[in-house]
Amino acid sequence: MSSPRVLVTGGSGFIGQHLVAHLRSEGVEVVVADKVPHPDPTVPCVGGDLCDPAVVERAVGPGTEVVYHLAAMTSVLGSVQRPQEVYETNVAMTAALLERARAVGVSHFVLASTNAVVGGGLNGADPATTAISETTPLRPLTPYGGTKAAGEMLASAYAGAYGMGTCAVRLTNIYGPGMGGKDSVIPRLMRAALSGGVLSIYGDGLQKRDYLHVSDAVQALLLAAKIPEPGPLVVGTGHSTSVLELLEAARQVTGRAIPATHVDPKPGEMAAVVVDTSRARSYGFQPTVELREGLAGTWADFQAREG
Numbered sequence: 261m262s263s264p265r266v267l268v269t270g271g272s273g274f275i276g277q278h279l280v281a282h283l284r285s286e287g288v289e290v291v292v293a294d295k296v297p298h299p300d301p302t303v304p305c306v307g308g309d310l311c312d313p314a315v316v317e318r319a320v321g322p323g324t325e326v327v328y329h330l331a332a333m334t335s336v337l338g339s340v341q342r343p344q345e346v347y348e349t350n351v352a353m354t355a356a357l358l359e360r361a362r363a364v365g366v367s368h369f370v371l372a373s374t375n376a377v378v379g380g381g382l383n384g385a386d387p388a389t390t391a392i393s394e395t396t397p398l399r400p401l402t403p404y405g406g407t408k409a410a411g412e413m414l415a416s417a418y419a420g421a422y423g424m425g426t427c428a429v430r431l432t433n434i435y436g437p438g439m440g441g442k443d444s445v446i447p448r449l450m451r452a453a454l455s456g457g458v459l460s461i462y463g464d465g466l467q468k469r470d471y472l473h474v475s476d477a478v479q480a481l482l483l484a485a486k487i488p489e490p491g492p493l494v495v496g497t498g499h500s501t502s503v504l505e506l507l508e509a510a511r512q513v514t515g516r517a518i519p520a521t522h523v524d525p526k527p528g529e530m531a532a533v534v535v536d537t538s539r540a541r542s543y544g545f546q547p548t549v550e551l552r553e554g555l556a557g558t559w560a561d562f563q564a565r566e567g
């Protein structure tokens with residue numbers, strides 16, 4: 261039996277490259293669609309902007325069975341500054357991909373989403389002690405979170421109206437090798453460790469996040485394509501760490517002092533993200549990489565590429 265044909269949008273990005281490598285290691289026939297060429301020239305890649313309908317048509321070719329939709333505008337702060345652009349990229353593009361997927365008979369469509377869809381949905385409950393689950397109401401606080409929530413609704417509609425298997429995987433903060441192009445806290449920590457520069461901590465540094473290794477994020481995305489019931493999937497380690505604790509862990513792992521300074525908090529930042537991953541675990545999701553081990557691998561990667 262031939263392997264299913266799989267499309268990974270955003271397959272040249274940080275998580276996408278890991279997902280593509282994993283699928284190919286299992287013999288899956290993968291096509292990437294991204295406006296940036298894939299660094300491995302042996303990976304079939306439809307180049308171009310997926311906001312262009314012609315690129316969508318080429319990307320979701322006849323015979324495509326599974327779509328992992330990772331292409332997105334991913335900067336939360338950028339989305340606050342450019343709400344129209346994030347709408348075009350994260351909503352209109354997702355709608356066009358779903359519609360093309362319906363036309364060619366795609367069986368599973370996995371959307372990379374985020375817990376930022378919940379934002380203020382805890383309704384005043386303490387976010388440090390109240391875990392976000394799939395039943396937490398959606399109340400995004402930024403255009404990024406809002407557009408991901410809209411994408412989730414569209415995916416749900418395609419499941420309901422057309423029977424497409426869709427799943428929105430709400431990822432926490434993903435980290436690991438290959439994230440040098442990102443501007444989130446772990447790469448900023450690694451760059452400060454390499455250069456001797458100062459880390460800017462937004463606000464008091466007590467904000468908690470759930471840092472999930474990229475290999476575990478890949479595990480969750482693969483699982484999502486096999487879940488029969490529609491609906492979102494909250495994915496993380498289930499353990500949250502403050503920025504100050506993360507800084508201390510990075511100091512130990514890198515052996516560098518990493519001086520830090522506090523700057524103004526960023527608008528729309530959630531005070532804490534603590535997730536309840538019971539649903540994902542009920543399907544067999546099991547994170548495997550502990551934070552210090554993951555940071556050590558990420559540090560080694562930064563040293564090899566930029567040191």
Ligand SMILES: NC(=O)c1ccc[n+]([C@@H]2O[C@H](COP(=O)([O-])OP(=O)(O)OC[C@H]3O[C@@H](n4cnc5c(N)ncnc54)[C@H](O)[C@@H]3O)[C@@H](O)[C@H]2O)c1
Nearest residue numbers: 270272273274275294295309310330331332372431433434
């Ligand atoms: N990294 C995280 O911590 C995290 C957390 C939650 C959710 N997510 C989601 O996971 C997905 C992947 O994240 P990532 O960290 O790998 O991001 P990334 O920015 O590294 O990769 C995104 C890729 O999408 C491509 N892309 C963007 N707009 C495009 C367009 N219009 N046409 C074609 N290609 C386009 C980019 O070129 C890039 O290669 C995103 O949807 C993101 O919102 C990521």
